[in-house]
Amino acid sequence: MAAEATTDSRAQIVDQENGLPAFKLERYFAKWEFKAPYLLCCSDCEPVLLPELLSLMDPDxxxxxxxxxxxxxxxxxxxxxxxxxxxxxxxxxxxxxxxxxxxxxxxxxxxxxxxxxxxxxxxxxxxxxxxxxxxxxxxxxxxxxxxxxxxxxxxxxxxxxxxxxxxxxxxxxxxxxxxxxxxxxxxxxxxxxxxxxxxxxxxxxxxxxxxxxxxxxxxxxxxxxxxxxxxxxxxxxxxxxxxxxxxxxxxxxxxxxxxxxxxxxxxxxxxxxxxxxxxxxxxxxxxxxRETLLRRNLDILRVNLHAVEAFMEEFGHVFQYRPPAAGSVAFPRLLAASAAKGDGKGEESVDVFCERLVTGCGVLLLPATVYGHELSAARGHFRIGLGRRDLPACLDALRGFLRGPQQAPLPPREQA
Ligand SMILES: Cc1ncc(COP(=O)(O)O)c(C=O)c1O
CATH class of the missing domain: 3.40.640.10 (Type I PLP-dependent aspartate aminotransferase-like (Major domain))
Structure with a gap:
């Protein structure tokens, strides 16, 4: 709640707290995470089910x-x-x-x-x-x-x-x-x-x-x-x-x-x-x-890394991709924004592409604009998450969107 113009010292404390701006990434997730069916940008590994963890418990x-x-x-x-x-x-x-x-x-x-x-x-x-x-x-x-x-x-x-x-x-x-x-x-x-x-x-x-x-x-x-x-x-x-x-x-x-x-x-x-x-x-x-849990998650990551590699090759005219050295996220680039758009009416920024994607087919990507880093946003970077088991289904939904009738491939845009 914004502090009113007052000399009340408690109100000033509230006002100072408001000096922290909104956390863009967390607000983006708050908007979409529980609405979009295909979360292709989560940074965590597949959430463990409670029974799964209970079954791994040592006696103590x-x-x-x-x-x-x-x-x-x-x-x-x-x-x-x-x-x-x-x-x-x-x-x-x-x-x-x-x-x-x-x-x-x-x-x-x-x-x-x-x-x-x-x-x-x-x-x-x-x-x-x-x-x-x-x-x-x-x-x-x-x-x-x-x-x-x-x-x-x-x-x-x-x-x-x-x-x-x-x-x-x-x-x-x-x-x-x-x-x-x-x-x-x-x-x-x-x-x-x-x-x-x-x-x-x-x-x-x-x-x-x-x-x-x-x-x-x-x-x-x-x-x-x-x-x-x-x-x-x-x-x-x-x-x-x-x-x-x-x-x-x-x-x-x-x-x-x-x-x-x-x-x-x-x-x-x-x-x-x-x-x-x-x-x-x-x-x-x-x-x-931890050995069991880390092995589980690295196994998921390895399978998903292969799937993403193949997908990015298939759509090499739309995306540019380098696999991560470690971790559960990667930062590919939307090369041909207009190819993905398919209406031939010029380029589209990566955040507009991501918005169109999530509203069009329910696949959530995280545009670099959320990070506030101008260069990566200008170059069309976005984050994908590699740790979830439903990644192949997310890629299928994305493939369907990109191959949709309105999505005629166009030549890549100029590199920023
Ligand atoms: C680099 C980094 N540090 C810290 C955090 C915060 O972790 P948590 O969401 O579990 O508080 C995150 C979450 O995305 C992260 O990516």
């Missing part, structure tokens, strides 16, 4: 689940869950973990770390809260933008990251595997990035929500928290584990960042106080069964 998790007391939980998270989270890392101790919803963890970490005027460098385009919270706090935010090749490729130039850092930089925010491009840095670049942060002594917020979804296990990067003592790693169960409905994620840090975590815990009293205890009990079971 089952006992906990069946005797669960629905009281408040501990702010930092269920101790057994915190212990299990520590096993994901080389040297993280229970004092270095706090459990929260992933989005909440981003928000609270930014509030804990940043003050107005701080300099922040962030991968871009990206998940909006990764830069938006800093901007709304009055920080100076420099965007480390993706390099988009004419061939549809995407990469991040670590040299440019180094150039953006200043001796006074407070925080770098990175996200690899990257949403939406699927870029994963090489180990060499990852080390360079860490060294650059070490050189200026800034904090590093590493969003690793898509980690563990590397198609080549050799390509998996060490978690930032295991490499740099001023790193704050964000991870969670929403993407790689297929459990977004649990709303369980966590921050993991080394001792130099314990004060940051303590502040996050204080701030959490203003958001959720503690996590939903049924979610924590299920999260514990999921992490203990």
């Amino acid at each position: 998790s089952r006992t906990r689940w069946e005797s669960l007391r629905l009281g408040y939980g501990e702010t930092r998270g269920l101790p057994a869950l915190v212990d299990e989270i520590c096993t994901l890392y080389e040297g993280v101790r229970p004092d270095g973990v706090i459990v929260g919803a992933p989005q909440e963890c981003i928000y609270l970490a930014m509030l804990a770390l940043l003050t107005p005027g701080d300099h922040v460098v962030v991968t871009y385009p990206g998940y909006q809260s990764l830069f938006q919270v800093a901007e709304s706090l009055g920080c100076q935010v420099d965007l480390w933008a993706v390099e988009l090749g004419e061939d549809g490729s995407a990469s991040f130039d670590v040299g440019k990251f180094q150039a953006l850092l200043r001796p006074t930089t407070k925080l770098a925010v990175v996200n690899f595997p990257h949403n939406p491009t699927g870029v994963l840095l090489s180990r060499a670049d990852w080390s360079l990035l860490m060294n650059a942060c070490r050189g200026v002594g800034c904090y590093l917020f590493s969003d690793e929500m898509y980690r563990l979804l590397e198609f080549d296990p050799e390509a998996r990067l060490p978690s930032a928290v295991d490499v740099y003592d001023k790193a704050i790693t964000l991870s969670g169960l929403s993407k790689a584990f297929g459990l977004p409905g649990l709303r369980i994620g966590w921050l993991a840090v080394q001792p130099p960042c314990y004060p940051v975590l303590a502040r996050v815990a204080e701030l959490k009293d203003y958001t959720t106080i503690c996590n939903a205890v049924p979610s924590e009990a299920l999260a514990l079971a999921a992490l203990r069964a």
Whole structure:
């Protein structure tokens, strides 16, 4: 609710909160996710059914689940869950973990770390809260933008990251595997990035929500928290584990960042106080069964990668596609917007194409306009999700739309 023009201090607080603009991607999903039958742009892996997770429960998790007391939980998270989270890392101790919803963890970490005027460098385009919270706090935010090749490729130039850092930089925010491009840095670049942060002594917020979804296990990067003592790693169960409905994620840090975590815990009293205890009990079971869940999701991804590859070849006159290096999303490009439109009346922007698609045949894609990144939007990029089991049905619906009688193929448009 907008604050009225008044000197009432409570109203001013409300007004300041309104300084955070709408989260474009989340509003887009709010509009379509529960209406469109063919969700071809989700970033999570196939959501696990409750009976599926219950069937994977180890005896201890089952006992906990069946005797669960629905009281408040501990702010930092269920101790057994915190212990299990520590096993994901080389040297993280229970004092270095706090459990929260992933989005909440981003928000609270930014509030804990940043003050107005701080300099922040962030991968871009990206998940909006990764830069938006800093901007709304009055920080100076420099965007480390993706390099988009004419061939549809995407990469991040670590040299440019180094150039953006200043001796006074407070925080770098990175996200690899990257949403939406699927870029994963090489180990060499990852080390360079860490060294650059070490050189200026800034904090590093590493969003690793898509980690563990590397198609080549050799390509998996060490978690930032295991490499740099001023790193704050964000991870969670929403993407790689297929459990977004649990709303369980966590921050993991080394001792130099314990004060940051303590502040996050204080701030959490203003958001959720503690996590939903049924979610924590299920999260514990999921992490203990992680090999099975990750194998399940990587198997789905591999099948879908093949299907998308074949589809994109079939429609090579309409789309340009490069497979992601890791993760559950890819960022193809609508080449021939007018070919997809088929009326010969010139080009159509990618957001108009996506709107026409979802209203015409119920297939939901995510146009790059939602990320606010002008270059990728101008080039017609859109996100597809690779983690859902109904991807072949979504592709069939898209094929039907593109092959429809009104969809006569036209030559590709000029490349932007
Ligand atoms: C890169 C990234 N970080 C964080 C999140 C937030 O995760 P959640 O929706 O589970 O809070 C998302 C969700 O899409 C994401 O893509």
